[in-house]
Amino acid sequence: MAHKIIKVSAPGKIILSGEHSVVYGQPAILTAINKRLYVEIKKGRGSTKIITDQNPELVHHALFNVIPAKAGIYTNKKMFNNLKITIRSEIPVNRGLGSSAALAVALTGALLRWFNQKWNKKLINQIAFEIEKKQHGNPSGADNTIALHGGTIIFQKGKIKRLKVSHLPQFVFIDSGLASETTREMVKIVNAKIKNQNAKLQFKIQNLINNLGKVTAQCIKTLKEKNSNQLKFLIRENERLLEELGVVGEKAKRIIKEIESLGGAAKICGAGGLKKGSGILLCYHQNPQVLLNFAQKSHLKNYQLKLGAEGLRNEN
Numbered sequence: 001m002a003h004k005i006i007k008v009s010a011p012g013k014i015i016l017s018g019e020h021s022v023v024y025g026q027p028a029i030l031t032a033i034n035k036r037l038y039v040e041i042k043k044g045r046g047s048t049k050i051i052t053d054q055n056p057e058l059v060h061h062a063l064f065n066v067i068p069a070k071a072g073i074y075t076n077k078k079m080f081n082n083l084k085i086t087i088r089s090e091i092p093v094n095r096g097l098g099s100s101a102a103l104a105v106a107l108t109g110a111l112l113r114w115f116n117q118k119w120n121k122k123l124i125n126q127i128a129f130e131i132e133k134k135q136h137g138n139p140s141g142a143d144n145t146i147a148l149h150g151g152t153i154i155f156q157k158g159k160i161k162r163l164k165v166s167h168l169p170q171f172v173f174i175d176s177g178l179a180s181e182t183t184r185e186m187v188k189i190v191n192a193k194i195k196n197q198n199a200k201l202q203f204k205i206q207n208l209i210n211n212l213g214k215v216t217a218q219c220i221k222t223l224k225e226k227n228s229n230q231l232k233f234l235i236r237e238n239e240r241l242l243e244e245l246g247v248v249g250e251k252a253k254r255i256i257k258e259i260e261s262l263g264g265a266a267k268i269c270g271a272g273g274l275k276k277g278s279g280i281l282l283c284y285h286q287n288p289q290v291l292l293n294f295a296q297k298s299h300l301k302n303y304q305l306k307l308g309a310e311g312l313r314n315e316n
């Protein structure tokens with residue numbers, strides 16, 4: 001017991017299709033990426049020490065409110081003494097890559113393991129969802145679900161199906177810059193439009209949400225059939241709908257237009273952003289080198305991401 005150390009990790013994610021509309025019951029396709037967040041717990045001395053590169057408020061809320069209440073562990077504060085918890089992440093924040101969901105899942109998994117609880121995936125997901133609510137207000141639960149299960153999934157109204165494809169197309173991920181808005185704010189912007197007194201606007205937004213759902217359904221079919229021409233068309237359509245929804249900033253729009261003029265397609269792949277950047281863009285071109293050259297010429301950072309990564313896992 002003296003040398004007990006546990007280490008767990010959870011991945012970030014990309015939304016291939018269905019961001020925002022998933023909050024309103026439409027399907028989304030999500031895939032886990034090979035950038036992970038790690039939580040290590042070992043014995044410390046005195047009061048528990050937390051070393052984190054994540055939002056400390058969220059970490060504290062998870063550790064002291066949500067996890068003990070939901071998992072029924074360390075209900076007595078003293079039980080939580082003498083620990084050293086280290087959180088380290090490879091997932092860039094505020095770029096739509098699901099860093100807060102990875103934190104919620106990994107932290108919950110690590111604590112359940114430390115306190116010798118059963119690794120019940122359903123419970124971990126429920127707790128992580130509660131933590132996500134603090135961060136996102138009214139989340140769909142898609143982000144924590146992919147961080148937990150990994151791979152590539154179709155998520156709708158809390159239910160998941162695996163997307164059964166041998167491999168996903170080769171995408172290029174170009175950074176449109178840090179979003180100055182949080183996911184919570186972006187979700188709220190859309191929600192305010194849906195609940196707007198103006199019936200015409202409400203109708204328009206509901207229509208956009210329904211159409212985003214249709215695009216996602218077609219995208220599932222297209223990925224299974226490996227129809228790259230159709231995929232390009234769907235990514236373009238998806239982006240157009242997201243722009244109309246009002247979640248894409250001017251900088252990202254300009255980059256996306258240029259990619260389209262080069263014969264490619266691109267879309268935001270998380271909550272987006274308005275005033276500054278809109279996070280990572282999922283970009284597609286039959287010849288990916290065209291996109292890599294474009295990114296280099298335009299001095300835009302691009303990420304090499306492996307898709308379909310493993311979900312929550314023990315590291316020791």
Ligand code: MEV
Nearest residue numbers: 019020139140141270271
């Ligand atoms: C954020 O990664 C995805 C959103 O659809 C919000 C959510 O699903 O909770 C924008």
